[in-house]
């Protein structure tokens with residue numbers, strides 16, 4: 349029997365829904381769950397079954413917070429986002445979208461402070477070199493809306509990021525496309 353076009357479409361839709369549902373639920377492998385060797389203390393901290401309840405099935409809140417703290421990582425977790433938002437600020441300045449630039453610049457500061465909450469030894473350099481003074485200069489420039497001024501201040505901020513990487517002994521982070529590509533207006 350020849351399928352009508354309508355029937356064909358109905359069958360195709362049903363098939364697509366079926367494979368989509370399959371994709372959402374990964375098939376169990378049958379492997380026994382076990383704790384990774386790379387995180388110490390998980391075995392001792394395990395109370396309930398070893399499954400996706402990695403927090404709920406821990407022995408107590410002390411162990412739960414310990415696991416969350418591991419999960420939250422170090423400076424790098426936020427600095428990754430700082431790097432992204434820094435590039436977005438640069439692009440917003442090229443587009444003369446001051447509001448967007450300000451949006452990313454404010455988020456960048458907030459996320460930076462989260463990094464310092466986790467790694468307080470970074471705070472002295474971060475505040476002295478960046479947050480207490482330098483950061484505000486670009487905020488004010490973006491609020492002022494003078495393109496030339498904004499560009500000039502952004503390039504100074506770039507220098508501040510790089511100077512702190514030197515001060516914190518991670519200078520190798522400066523030799524990246526992210527800093528190379530943001531060295532001029534307009535981009536080269």
Ligand code: HEC
Pocket residue numbers: 422423424425427428430431432434470471473474477478505508509510512513516518521526
């Ligand atoms: C405290 C001074 C300090 C300032 C100011 C600073 N950084 Fe960092 N940055 C660091 C440190 C320290 C690391 C390495 C973190 C780690 O290894 O956990 C880092 C890492 C990074 C990384 C790599 C993150 C990753 O993926 O692992 C990027 C990208 C970055 N910074 C961008 C910037 C940008 C852009 C600015 C300026 C807006 C900036 N940083 C300002 C200290 C600073």
